[in-house]
Each structure stands twice: as C-alpha cells, then as structure tokens.
Amino acid sequence: MVQIYDVVIIGAGPAGLSAAIYASMADLEVIVIDKNCTPGGHIQNEQEIKDFPGFPSIEGGELTSMLRDHAEFAGATFIKDEILSIDSEDPIKSIKSRRNEYSCRGLIIASGTVKQGDTIKASTAYINGVPDTDDNGFVIAGEDCRSSVKNVYAAGSARTKTLNKIV
Numbered sequence: 001m002v003q004i005y006d007v008v009i010i011g012a013g014p015a016g017l018s019a020a021i022y023a024s025m026a027d028l029e030v031i032v033i034d035k036n037c038t039p040g041g042h043i044q045n046e047q048e049i050k051d052f053p054g055f056p057s058i059e060g061g062e063l064t065s066m067l068r069d070h071a072e073f074a075g076a077t078f079i080k081d082e083i084l085s086i087d088s089e090d091p092i093k094s095i096k097s098r099r100n101e102y103s104c105r106g107l108i109i110a111s112g113t114v115k116q117g118d119t120i121k122a123s124t125a126y127i128n129g130v131p132d133t134d135d136n137g138f139v140i141a142g143e144d145c146r147s148s149v150k151n152v153y154a155a156g157s158a159r160t161k162t163l164n165k166i167v
Contacts, residue, residue, distance in 0.1 A: 005029050008095055008104040009076075010083055011123075013041025015156025016110035017067035023108075024074035031104075032071065033097065035082040040064025041112045041156075083111070083126045088152045109139055109147075110155040122158050134160055 007023045009016045012034035023030045043049060046060030055063065072078070079100075087094040088107055095102040109131075111123040122137035131147035131154070132140045139154035141147045147154055 002101070002103050004092060005031050005102065005104040007031075007106045007108060008033060008093070008102050009108045009110055010034075010095070011041065011110035011112055011156070011158065012036070012039045012068065012078065013110060013112050013156055014043060014064065014067060015158070016041075016108065017064065017071050019108045019110060019155055020071035020076035021067070021074050023106075024071060024076045027075075028106075030071075030076045031079055031102065032076055033079045033081050033083060033095070033102070036080070039068035085126050085128060086130075088130055088149045091151075093152065106151045106153070108145075108153045108155055109158050111158050113157045124158055 006028035007030045009019050009032045012032050016032055017039060020030050020032050038044065040060060043060040044064045049058050049060050049063055052058060052063060081097040081099045083095060083097050085096045093104050093107045109124060113120050114123050124133060124137040124139060127133055131149040131152050134140060138160045139147050139158055141154040141159040145153040145155050145159065
C-alpha cells in the first residue's frame, strides 16, 4: 500500500524550508524532496545575508542549516532524491523520482532556478506543462502561491512574480 502524505515539498531552499516548517507545525505529514538534500538552494553559498528577520547579518549556510533544523524539529522529513515527473491533476498527486514514487494531497513546488546561458529558468522540467508554466518554466501562480491545479502551489523563485522596487 502506497503511503499518502499530506504535503510533499519539492526543493529545500528557503521557500521549501519555510513551507515545511509551517505545514509541519499545522500537524500535517510533510516530506521535503531535494536532489541534493543540502538545505538552502543558492543562498547557502552566500557569505552574508543582511536583514533576514531576527538576524541583522548571518552567513547563508548557517541560516539555511537553522531553517532545516527548525523544519525537522517541527516534524518534516527530508529525502534526497531527484524528481522525474509529477501527475498533479488528480486529487491524490503522484510524484515519480529516481528512487521512488510518492503520493500526496498537497504539493508545493519550490525547486528554485538554474542559469542557462544568459537566462534564468525555473528548475521545473519535471512538470511537463501541468500546472501552467511560462516560457522559462516558472509556475504561473498568484500572490497566494496557488497554481492552475487544485492543491498545487509554487513558492519562492519557482513561481512567477511581479516585483516592485520601493525607494
């Protein structure tokens, strides 16, 4: 019998880790799947992160390690695996990876970005068009992070955003 998780989060960067903390604190059964399983995404290599809430200055690796520790303390489980495809149209979502198949009621895509030449693209090749993505693979999602598919959300740099500069 296949285990059905409440929430599967793809990606262990700051967005995925934050989602894991809050979903786990809501007593949901949460797994975080990341191909590296090293927390932090791109910011883990930053020498200094300034003005993150609670930290006037902190090294990126230290911050992301603390976020992962918090998510684990809240109850999230971390799995090192690479996602190959998702089937998100049914009420129970199916995620296929190199090592396993996972099922869940809710899916959060927080897999970050990759640089391809001069272009930044979302790390979402496994989506195959469902939910809707733009030409660079970013999940089309509103400010509430909802995608075009029920119970599938996109967080962090994996989703489209409108950015405003406040001066």
